[in-house]
Amino acid sequence: MKKIGVLTSGGDSPGMNPAIRAVVRKAIYHNIEVYGIYGGYSGLICGNIKKLELGSVGDIIHRGGTMLHSARCPEFRTKEGQQQGIDQLKAFGIEGLVVIGGDGSYRGAKALTEQGFPCIGVPGTIDNDIPGTDVTIGFDTALNTVIDAIDKIRDTATSHERTFIIEVMGRDAGDIALWSGLAGGAETILIPEENYDMNEIAERLHKGQERGKKHSIIVVAEGVCSAVDFAKQLKEAANLDTRVSVLGHIQRGGSPTVQDRVLASRLGARAVELLIEGKGGRAVGIEKNVLVDYDIVEALNNKRHQLDLELYKLSKELSI
Known part of the structure; x- marks a missing residue:
């Protein structure tokens, strides 16, 4: 193989840049030319492709986001769009493609694979919802961002003696909520993988108040419901004075942690x-x-990411 391509697609995650850097430098080390596809599958379709050199990926290992940019591309879900992408790859003489991204990105790589073009998927998503890997690139950095926010919110929750409801990302997976909630000492964690009992939550919060507890933290995964909706439910069930914080896209940004930089380097190479x-x-x-x-085809067709329910059990035991 003489020429390969690399692209990032879907939601960005901290560690994508170190992964790009690893792909480029590992390939050049083995005398392989590397081409960056800018703008994800959309850039692939329109031929936004440029050759990358060693210097192209200098000074990016510590930067969040992706130097190749990213975009959603509904056109690539069609056979016509996929064929356009393959035609562009062939026009540049590219013989293999590294796709860094999450579930949607993998589905694009799967489609190319099924049409005979060799692709390798690298799991880059803060959601940690890719089957076949214990952890994805960006998950650790996102957790550190969330836990920093939880710690700060707890300070004001203590000062005002209130219950705060914090909504975190994760799509249909509860990993961010579970790990950050456990690490942040949250009294309640809501995840898509487990149903919740509003009466049980209200009872636990009231018991805490009876023993002198003045504040509480509730972490809600976006795949369950919005924090605003949950606050309304809790108001009806427990008549508690609550405040809502939706952390949003701040969770995707920031300089990647050591763990994410090393993981991205290993997986990219x-x-x-x-x-x-x-x-x-x-x-x-x-x-x-x-x-x-x-x-990649078998994994997407037959496997699902499994959340560690033992951690969820532990979080409930420690939040009494």
Whole structure:
């Protein structure tokens, strides 16, 4: 393989830049030309493709976001759009593609794979919802952003003796809510994977008040409901004075943590190795600190990300 491409797609995540850097430098180390596709699958369709050199990825390892930019691209869900993308790759002589992103990005890579073009998926999403890997690039940084916000909100919750409801991202997965809620000492954590009992929550909050507790933190995953809606439900059930904080896109930004930089570097380099080995239609991941790769089509068709319900159980036991 003499030429490969790399693109980022979907929602950005801290660590995408270190992953791009690893792909570019690993490939050049092995005398392979690398082409950056700017603007995700949309940029692929319109041919926004440029050759990358060593200096192209200098001074980006500490930066959040993605130097290749990203975009949603409904056109790439069609056969016509996918064929346009393949035609552009062939026009530049690109023989393999590294796709860094989440579930939607993987589906684009899967579509190219099914049409015979070798792609390798690299899990870049704060949601931590990709099957086949214990953790995704950006998850750790997002958690640190959320926990910093929770700590600050707890200060004002204590001062005003109120219950704060904090809404976090995660799409249909509850990992951000669970991990940040446990680390932040939240009294209640709501995740899409488990139903909640409003009466039980109200009773627990009232019991806390009876023993002298003056404030509480509730973390709500966006896949459950909005924090505003939950606040209304809680008002009806428990008549509590609450305040709502929706953290939003702040969770996607910021300089990636050491863990995300190292993970991105390892996974990006491994993606290039797979292409060098002549393998396509794979995705890379990490399980028990060991790099793994697996069939991207099979994973998307037959596997689902599993949240650690033991952690959820522990969070309930520690929030009594």
